[in-house]
Amino acid sequence: MSANSPExxxxxxxxxxxxxxxxxxxxxxxxxxxxxxVTVRAPWAGEGVRDFGFVRFEPGDVFTEHYWRDRWxxxxxxxxGDGTLKGWYCDITxxxxxxxxxxxxxxxxxxLWVSADFKEILRLDEDEFEESGLAERxxxxxxAAWTALNELEALTHLSGGAGNGARGxxxxxxxxxxxxxxx
Numbered sequence: 253m254s255a256n257s258p259e260x261x262x263x264x265x266x267x268x269x270x271x272x273x274x275x276x277x278x279x280x281x282x283x284x285x286x287x288x289x290v291t292v293r294a295p296w297a298g299e300g301v302r303d304f305g306f307v308r309f310e311p312g313d314v315f316t317e318h319y320w321r322d323r324w325x326x327x328x329x330x331x332x333g334d335g336t337l338k339g340w341y342c343d344i345t346x347x348x349x350x351x352x353x354x355x356x357x358x359x360x361x362x363x364l365w366v367s368a369d370f371k372e373i374l375r376l377d378e379d380e381f382e383e384s385g386l387a388e389r390x391x392x393x394x395x396a397a398w399t400a401l402n403e404l405e406a407l408t409h410l411s412g413g414a415g416n417g418a419r420g421x422x423x424x425x426x427x428x429x430x431x432x433x434x435x
Contacts, residue, residue, distance in 0.1 A: 263353065264292060266317070268343075270359040271384070280317070280355075290319045290350055306365055306372055307338055315341075319348035319357060324400035326357055337368040342404050344381075344397045360386065360397045364404050373408050375401065 261281040268275045280294035296313040312333030319326045326345050330338040344362035348355060361384050363376035387394040 264290075264350070264355045265353060266292060266294065267354055267356045268359055269356060270361070275359060283316070285350065288321055290321075290348060290355060292317050292319075292355065304365075306367070306374060307341075313338070319345075319355060321347050321349070323347060324360075324396045325404055327404075339365060339367040339372075341365055344400050344404075346393065360384075360393070362397055362401045364401060364408075366408050370408060373405060375405065 264282045278297035280292035283291040301310040316329040326343045328341045342364040344360045346358040348357045361381040365374040
């Protein structure tokens with residue numbers, strides 16, 4: 253490696269757990285870990301195209317994912333392969349844990365989609381959450397999940413619809429005060 257070549261970023265394995273089972277596991281670059289928030293970047297880890305109707309995740313998409321050790325959600329900025337911002341997919345989760353190089357996140361079924369232009373703010377999978385039985389098994393966790401979903405939705409309105417119009421995976425936000433979510 254030449255003296256001018258950047259060192260490769262450290263890697264972690266993201267493990268998404270749902271209902272006690274591993275839903276997906278994938279490798280990601282560790283961008284930052286400040287002791288509270290862990291930020292990683294990874295290509296779309298699914299097979300082929302996943303069309304939700306409001307957004308398509310496809311090969312070439314890049315996810316910059318923010319996980320917190322003290323918050324009940326994860327926020328994933330989604331960009332196409334050319335760097336165009338598609339929006340943010342927010343998972344309601346238990347706080348993340350990092351053990352060595354394994355970042356473990358427990359998905360609690362509730363999700364929020366926020367389009368890049370803030371015109372679509374969609375609460376997702378509320379029926380799945382209700383059917384999961386979490387409210388009966390762990391009422392405190394269920395309450396924390398609803399609170400997190402409501403908090404994230406409120407943050408989208410505080411952003412004033414300005415969004416983060418930056419282009420490119422490493423480009424800074426055009427105006428940090430309007431970035432979703434406030435990091």
